[in-house]
Amino acid sequence: MILSKEEAKKRMEKLRSEINHHRYLYHVLDRQKISDAALDSLKNELYKLEMEYPELIVPDSPTQRVGGKPLDKFTKVKHSQPMTSLFDAFSQQDIKDWETRISKLVPDERLDYYCELKLDGLAMALKYKQGVFTVGATRGDGKIGEDVTQNLKTIESIPLQLRVPGEAELLKIGLNEKQAKETVRAINQGEVEVRGEAIMTKKVFIELNKKYEREGRALLANTRNGAAGSIRQLDSKITAERKLDFYAYALVNELGFIKHSDTFSLLQLLGFKILHHNKYCRNIGTVIDFHDSWEKNRGKLPFEVDGVVVKVNKLDLWPKLGVVGKGPRYMMAYKFAAEQVTTKIKNVVWQVGRTGILTPTAVLEAVQVGGVIVSHATLHNMDEIERLGLKIGDTIIIERAGDVIPKVVQVLPNLRSGQEKEIKAPKKCPMCDSEVVKVSGEVAYRCSNTNCYAINLRRLTHWASKGAIDIDGLGPKIIEQLIKEGLVSDISDFYNLKEGDLKPLERFADKSASNLIAAINNKKEIELAKFIYGLGIRHIGEETAIVLANHFGSLEKVAEAGLEELDSLPDFGGVMARSVYEWFRDKHNLNLLIRLKNSGVKTKEVKQAKKDLIFKGKSVVLTGSLNSLTRDEAKAKIRELGGDISSAVSKKTGLLVVGNEPGSKYDKAEELGIKIINEEEFLRMIK
Ligand SMILES: [Zn+2]
Structure with a gap:
C-alpha cells in the first residue's frame, strides 16, 4: 500500500511508539508480549518507510540504535569496545545487496565469509584477568552493560579459568612465534575478553516448564526469555537451576589473526564451547546455501536459532569497512524466514x-x-x-x-x-x-438456502472450464478445496491467490502451486465472448455469448444495452434478452465486475466490424455441408466479416448459405422471402 507523506508520518510515529513499548518490555523487563519475529516485522516496516521518506527519520528511531537499557538493580559495567547490533537481511536479495554495497568500499578484494548460526539467547562479554574470570556483563545499551558475574559463574560451559594453550598449538592455528608468545603473556598476565551467547536448550526449556507447571509457577515464554530471565535476576541459585549453556563467538583482543575463522580455534584452545556447525563460505552463493540448509533443518538443532551471522572473513577488512549507525558493515544477521x-x-x-x-x-x-x-x-x-x-x-x-x-x-x-x-x-x-x-x-x-454451496461451486467451476476461461489445473476438486479453506468465494478471488495460499492444500507440491498461479495469471486478458460465457448468465451459452460480443464489442456496451436492442439480436429470444439485461442491473453482479477489474482481469477488445464488411449486422444461417470449408471455418469467416451466426431461420435472418443436401431451413427461408446463396456465391463474397 502506498502512503502519502502525511499518512506515512502518522504511521511512523505509531510504529516507533509501539516498537519502543515492546522493546522496553523485552530488553528491560524480560517480558515479551509479541514474538521477536513480529517485532522485527514492525521494525522492517518502519525501516522501509524511513528509506522512502528519509526526512522523517528521527534520531531516536528504534531503527537507529542498539536495544536495552541497563537495569538499576545491577552494577553497571562499561564495555571495553561497544557491543554493537547487527543489521538484518531478510532475503537472498538483501544479502546480495549487502555484498554489492561493501564491495564498493573494498573494490580490489575478493570477499569470502564465515557463517555462524545465530543463537537466540543473550549476548555476554566475559573478562578474564590473568586468566581468571572476573567480570561478566550483559550487552545493556551497547556501551554500558549489567554486571551479572555471579550468575554467569553458575554456567558450567563458562571456564572460570582460561586454559593456557601450548606454543605449538598456537602456531598450528595461524599465529607466528612472536604472536604466540604475546598470546600466552596476555592470558597469564594481561586481560582477555571473550564474547558469546548464553542460551537455554530446547530440552531444558521443556523440562523446566513441566516442572513449573506442576509447581504452579509462571511458565517461560521461550528459550530466549528463559535465558534472559535467569541471568538478569539477583539470585544466582535460580540461574544454576536453569542449566544455561554458553557458546563463544568473538575475541576482543587483537592477537594478530588474519582470518576470523581462526579465532574460533583459539577460543576452543582457551576452553570455550564453539558451534561446530559454523562454516567458512568462499562466496555469497555458499552463504545462501548454508542459510537455506539450516533454515530447513533448524528444528533438528538442540537450541533455537533465528538466522545466520555472516561475517567478512578477512580481519584486516573490518576496520576498512567500519561501523555505521547501530552496527558494523562487515557482518550481517541473515534471518531465517519468520513464521x-x-x-x-x-x-x-x-x-x-x-x-x-x-x-x-x-x-x-x-x-x-x-x-x-x-x-x-x-x-x-x-x-x-x-x-x-x-x-x-x-x-x-x-x-x-x-x-x-x-x-x-x-x-x-x-x-x-x-x-x-x-x-x-x-x-x-x-x-x-x-x-x-x-x-x-x-x-x-x-x-438458509440449501442449494447455496452447490450453485456457487458450479459457478466457480464454470468460469475455469474449457469452454469459458479454460484455466489449466483448476478443476472442480481443486476448487472445492479452495472453497473449503476459505480462499475463494467468487471468481474474482482466483486472481488474488498467492503461492503460499495454495501450498497447505492437499496434492499441492511447490511446483503445482506456482504452476496454478501462473495458469490463472496467464488468463487475465480474456476474449469478450468467453468472459461473458464464463459469467454464467442464465440462458447464455457459448454461441449467444459470441453474438453479444460481436454485436457490442465491449463489456461496457453489453452492460448498457437496452432490452429492445438485446431483443433484436439474431437468435435472441425474449428470455435471453431479459436475462442479460437483468444480470447487468444486479448490484452483486456489478460489484463482481468491479472486483474482477481491480484484480487485473481485462476483456480483449473485439475488432469492430468495419463499414465495408459485407455481413455486418446480418444474421446468417448455414444449411447443408460445404465442399471447400468446414462448418466452423465458414462460421468464423462470417463472424470475421461482421455477420452473426444463427442456427434457425426466422424473420430476422438476413442470409441463408446453402450447401449440399440442405434441410428444411431452405424451405422456410424461401417461404419468408430471405436471400439465399449457394457455396460458389458465398466463396466469392468472402474472398
Ligand atoms: Zn447462500
Missing part, C-alpha cells in the same frame, strides 16, 4: 461451506511469511473475531507454522488510525442473498 509477521487486514470474506455454514476468512495485504507470500488467513468464526478484537484495517500478527493456512494470532490496537471498520456477521448470504440464520447453541451462521 510470524505483521501485516494489515484488508477485508473479511464469508465463505459458504458444503453444509451451508458461513466461515470468515481474512484477506490480507500480501506478505512473506515462512518463506512464501500469502494473502489470506483463517479466522474460524465470529467468536474468534470477537476474541481477537479484530477490525478491518487493523495491523495484525499472522503465523504460518509449517504448510498450513496462516492464522491471525494477535491484533495490535495501538497502531490503529481510526479508520478501522467493525466486522459483522452478514445478514444476507454473500453468495446467494438468502437469509442467514444463527445456528442455535453454536457459534456458527448458516445460509
Whole structure:
C-alpha cells in the first residue's frame, strides 16, 4: 500500500511508539508480549518507510540504535569496545545487496565469509584477568552493560579459568612465534575478553516448564526469555537451576589473526564451547546455501536459532569497512524466514461451506511469511473475531507454522488510525442473498438456502472450464478445496491467490502451486465472448455469448444495452434478452465486475466490424455441408466479416448459405422471402 507523506508520518510515529513499548518490555523487563519475529516485522516496516521518506527519520528511531537499557538493580559495567547490533537481511536479495554495497568500499578484494548460526539467547562479554574470570556483563545499551558475574559463574560451559594453550598449538592455528608468545603473556598476565551467547536448550526449556507447571509457577515464554530471565535476576541459585549453556563467538583482543575463522580455534584452545556447525563460505552463493540448509533443518538443532551471522572473513577488512549507525558493515544477521509477521487486514470474506455454514476468512495485504507470500488467513468464526478484537484495517500478527493456512494470532490496537471498520456477521448470504440464520447453541451462521454451496461451486467451476476461461489445473476438486479453506468465494478471488495460499492444500507440491498461479495469471486478458460465457448468465451459452460480443464489442456496451436492442439480436429470444439485461442491473453482479477489474482481469477488445464488411449486422444461417470449408471455418469467416451466426431461420435472418443436401431451413427461408446463396456465391463474397 502506498502512503502519502502525511499518512506515512502518522504511521511512523505509531510504529516507533509501539516498537519502543515492546522493546522496553523485552530488553528491560524480560517480558515479551509479541514474538521477536513480529517485532522485527514492525521494525522492517518502519525501516522501509524511513528509506522512502528519509526526512522523517528521527534520531531516536528504534531503527537507529542498539536495544536495552541497563537495569538499576545491577552494577553497571562499561564495555571495553561497544557491543554493537547487527543489521538484518531478510532475503537472498538483501544479502546480495549487502555484498554489492561493501564491495564498493573494498573494490580490489575478493570477499569470502564465515557463517555462524545465530543463537537466540543473550549476548555476554566475559573478562578474564590473568586468566581468571572476573567480570561478566550483559550487552545493556551497547556501551554500558549489567554486571551479572555471579550468575554467569553458575554456567558450567563458562571456564572460570582460561586454559593456557601450548606454543605449538598456537602456531598450528595461524599465529607466528612472536604472536604466540604475546598470546600466552596476555592470558597469564594481561586481560582477555571473550564474547558469546548464553542460551537455554530446547530440552531444558521443556523440562523446566513441566516442572513449573506442576509447581504452579509462571511458565517461560521461550528459550530466549528463559535465558534472559535467569541471568538478569539477583539470585544466582535460580540461574544454576536453569542449566544455561554458553557458546563463544568473538575475541576482543587483537592477537594478530588474519582470518576470523581462526579465532574460533583459539577460543576452543582457551576452553570455550564453539558451534561446530559454523562454516567458512568462499562466496555469497555458499552463504545462501548454508542459510537455506539450516533454515530447513533448524528444528533438528538442540537450541533455537533465528538466522545466520555472516561475517567478512578477512580481519584486516573490518576496520576498512567500519561501523555505521547501530552496527558494523562487515557482518550481517541473515534471518531465517519468520513464521510470524505483521501485516494489515484488508477485508473479511464469508465463505459458504458444503453444509451451508458461513466461515470468515481474512484477506490480507500480501506478505512473506515462512518463506512464501500469502494473502489470506483463517479466522474460524465470529467468536474468534470477537476474541481477537479484530477490525478491518487493523495491523495484525499472522503465523504460518509449517504448510498450513496462516492464522491471525494477535491484533495490535495501538497502531490503529481510526479508520478501522467493525466486522459483522452478514445478514444476507454473500453468495446467494438468502437469509442467514444463527445456528442455535453454536457459534456458527448458516445460509438458509440449501442449494447455496452447490450453485456457487458450479459457478466457480464454470468460469475455469474449457469452454469459458479454460484455466489449466483448476478443476472442480481443486476448487472445492479452495472453497473449503476459505480462499475463494467468487471468481474474482482466483486472481488474488498467492503461492503460499495454495501450498497447505492437499496434492499441492511447490511446483503445482506456482504452476496454478501462473495458469490463472496467464488468463487475465480474456476474449469478450468467453468472459461473458464464463459469467454464467442464465440462458447464455457459448454461441449467444459470441453474438453479444460481436454485436457490442465491449463489456461496457453489453452492460448498457437496452432490452429492445438485446431483443433484436439474431437468435435472441425474449428470455435471453431479459436475462442479460437483468444480470447487468444486479448490484452483486456489478460489484463482481468491479472486483474482477481491480484484480487485473481485462476483456480483449473485439475488432469492430468495419463499414465495408459485407455481413455486418446480418444474421446468417448455414444449411447443408460445404465442399471447400468446414462448418466452423465458414462460421468464423462470417463472424470475421461482421455477420452473426444463427442456427434457425426466422424473420430476422438476413442470409441463408446453402450447401449440399440442405434441410428444411431452405424451405422456410424461401417461404419468408430471405436471400439465399449457394457455396460458389458465398466463396466469392468472402474472398
Ligand atoms: Zn447462500
